[in-house]
């Protein structure tokens with residue numbers, strides 16, 4: 001488990017300095033709860049299953065795209081599964097999630113049905129957006145998943161707004177706001193960091209550093225030592241985490257969420273991760289070598305790593321096979337659903353543009 | 367059952383490609399995710415991955431094959447317990463050679479998708495009617511309720527006070543409503559519109575933001591997604607350009623893209639249009655920009671009574687509303703009904719002066735100018751009907767069309783630029799719905815097609831004046847009197 005702490009102390013100190021009343025000595029930084037214990041086996045199994053579901057789902061999505069059944073842009077999450085699964089494993093009911101267009105994994109991890117997600121990918125009536133959003137724009141109010149956003153960086157202030165609504169209602173919930181290593185250079189991210197820190201918003205910024213924004217390596221786009229430091233100027237603590245290790249993600253996530261939940265304001269987690277597939281389906285892949293991809297796959301695969309842990313805990317090959325075939329069945333059913341669900345009715349063209357007024361213009365909605 | 371591995375599409379437009387290389391041989395064991403082949407088009411090289419665990423039973427398309435059609439079976443994957451002998455012998459004998467003719471004979475997959483053209487045809491084929499339908503559906507959806515009837519008592523209020531009262535009343539009635547923007551709290555509003563709100567509602571609900579338009583517009587959208595009711599003030603709408611992505615892409619489109627789940631009950635408000643001598647970057651009317659976009663409502667009141675009633679309606683509306691005020695109007699007083707709950711429905715125009723010879727449409731500050739022009743026209747014997755649009759989208763086209771059917775002439779007024787302006791849209795819709803009633807071409811009075819100049823004389827020339835309205839109406843009536 002690699003866990004490099006970068007910029008955390010510096011950021012904590014800056015924050016403490018900002019908050020400190022003049023004349024008072026700085027308090028020693030309170031150590032965060034140690035959450036290093038190995039989770040119970042059933043939780044490990046759940047995480048294994050959740051990661052495998054994302055993997056198999058995405059492979060199938062790639063295949064359906066290849067067959068022309070999924071159109072437009074389709075960004076797969078293969079390789080990054082540990083990030084969202086690790087974090088969801090320590091989230092609480094009522095926590096909200098918002099992310100970019102690389103969102104299939106997040107939706108599945110939030111408990112959205114594979115059927116509805118796959119059917120949205122094929123643009124069918126049974127999709128979460130009834131075929132009107134597609135791969136990049138899906139939502140579930142029920143599961144507190146707030147999209148699926150196609151404009152790089154735009155989800156970041158939206159995540160702050162969701163965090164703002166938690167705080168406004170005095171709920172002990174956090175908004176997990178995911179963004180990429182490319183998105184982290186957008187101006188609105190810093191507008192968001194500033195407001196989140198200024199107003200102590202319960203917002204966990206999760207930077208999924210998969211090393212590339214399309215074809216641009218992070219080192220060619222981002223100045224500075226580490227992305228975890230990007231909140232230092234605002235006093236936001238940040239931490240770099242091995243995002244290929246679901247247990248490291250889980251531990252860091254628990255600490256960061258506890259910080260946000262305790263009313264101490266936002267936290268930044270930089271997840272060092274990797275996407276095996278192209279940026280979207282049409283990716284010339286000239287910006288990295290096959291050896292690089294293979295090395296990540298062979299040495300750092302998040303699913304293989306957890307599998308090894310489970311095997312050491314006397315999990316049998318047969319038990320893992322059962323999980324495998326359960327997951328396969330879910331994906332097969334979802335595919336069948338997505339292929340047979342009808343296309344949206346042409347009348348759907350004109351629905352959902354504006355919400356009708358409820359109860360006339362003169363009644364106050366409460 | 368053996369699994370067919372198919373030639374994949376790399377993009378929605380790809381129809382065929384070359385199979386450049388196999389990275390596995392027949393008989394090789396593969397795991398899901400292993401790279402098994404490389405394919406290439408004129409645009410990209412891509413890897414083909416195994417989608418299941420198994421053994422490569424047969425390779426059906428040899429490396430080096432060109433023009434391999436998408437969805438051609440390129441190999442067979444044996445699942446556990448199967449052997450190559452299980453594959454049908456004809457398939458096994460039928461090693462496809464590297465000619466496009468041979469390849470294209472391989473049958474298409476049964477679920478092969480429709481071409482994009484045919485998929486889109488039900489809509490594209492009927493675009494003419496679709497456009498009309500869209501216009502009517504939009505109006506239908508928000509078929510506005512009748513004009514509110516005031517109890518009779520009124521009090522003089524400035525537009526500024528009316529807007530403040532509207533916010534305060536809605537905040538008292540619904541604790542999800544909060545106000546956010548630059549200088550709205552302690553400073554009491556850059557134009558003093560939020561005066562007194564901080565004292566009554568406190569800093570939790572009246573929030574000074576940093577100068578961070580894109581950030582707080584996006585934060586407001588997120589808060590609205592989170593079921594609050596933000597009223598976001600832009601110091602002026604010129605600065606909302608920083609935030610227009612959040613307004614259009616996040617606020618306006620998410621209801622549609624979520625299949626009706628999300629909704630974004632938010633009001634973006636602030637002064638719009640020219641102030642006085644502040645030049646090009648601080649003097650622009652954005653009515654037609656926002657009205658262009660489905661998913662937004664756009665309101666721009668003139669009188670204080672409408673400012674109050676429409677802002678209350680906007681805050682209660684479950685949709686994003688762009689509320690365009692005018693700095694020059696803030697200090698003007700009007701009689702405002704002092705009813706407890708004075709709400710003016712969005713989507714209704716108001717005939718502020720009746721007439722029989724010509725219809726003049728206007729909104730915001732231009733309504734006052736149109737009324738003054740109507741007085742001057744009356745002196746010349748021309749009876750002008752003046753319609754205050756109040757809402758730009760959804761446009762109350764029925765009121766305009768009915769008026770035009772009476773007067774047979776139409777002049778539209780706005781401060782904004784002429785190109786694709788509000789007047790352009792009104793002219794088009796009136797032509798569609800009342801062409802046979804028109805006795806003269808529709809004419810428009812707009813701001814000049816130039817960035818706003820600073821010099822006093824030039825600024826006056828750039829902005830539409832009362833005399834411009836009078837002259838345009840006279841020309842419209844004169845040229846076609848013919849009777």
Ligand SMILES: Cc1ncc(C[n+]2csc(CCOP(=O)(O)OP(=O)(O)O)c2C)c(N)n1
Nearest residue numbers: 102150151152180181182183210212213214
């Ligand atoms: C504002 C904006 N600019 C450009 C794009 C096109 N685009 C889509 S994804 C992407 C790369 C983003 O990379 P990163 O943030 O690292 O996320 P990843 O794709 O790696 O998950 C770009 C440039 C966009 N969608 N929005």
Ligand SMILES: [Mg+2]
Nearest residue numbers: 180181212213
């Ligand atoms: Mg990236």
